[in-house]
Amino acid sequence: GVVLLDEIRNIMFRPDLYKRMFVSKFMSMPPATIRIGDAMEEVMKTFDRTGAWNLPVVDEEDRYVGFVSKSKIFNSYRRVLRHYSED
Structure with a gap:
């Protein structure tokens, strides 16, 4: 929990x-958990479906690994966009 x-x-x-x-x-x-091997498309669908901003990440044995934050994902995405727009 x-x-x-x-x-x-x-x-x-x-x-x-x-x-x-x-x-x-x-x-x-x-509201949901993210599996360590989930593709980012699936992760974002889970965020959209649950409305959550933070979700726990579990490994193959359902052991807690950490949290993933929707805002950190968006920040990383923005950095990538800036990098490619500069090229």
């Missing part, structure tokens, strides 16, 4: 609540 900032914002700066709160209370399933 994942913990969204919006879910913990009200207790983040309340150390008095830390020992009474458990991560399981704030966890939710992500």
Whole structure:
């Protein structure tokens, strides 16, 4: 599962609540996962389908590897476009 900032914002700066709160209370399933071998076309379709801006990436055994960010993908794409437009 994942913990969204919006879910913990009200207790983040309340150390008095830390020992009474458990991560399981704030966890939710992500709308989708990205497989480490997925093609970028499939990744972007998953972002479009879910409306998410960040999705967890898993390996072949469904182990967490990291997160992929839609905004980072767009930034990389813009860099590539700039590079080719300069040529």
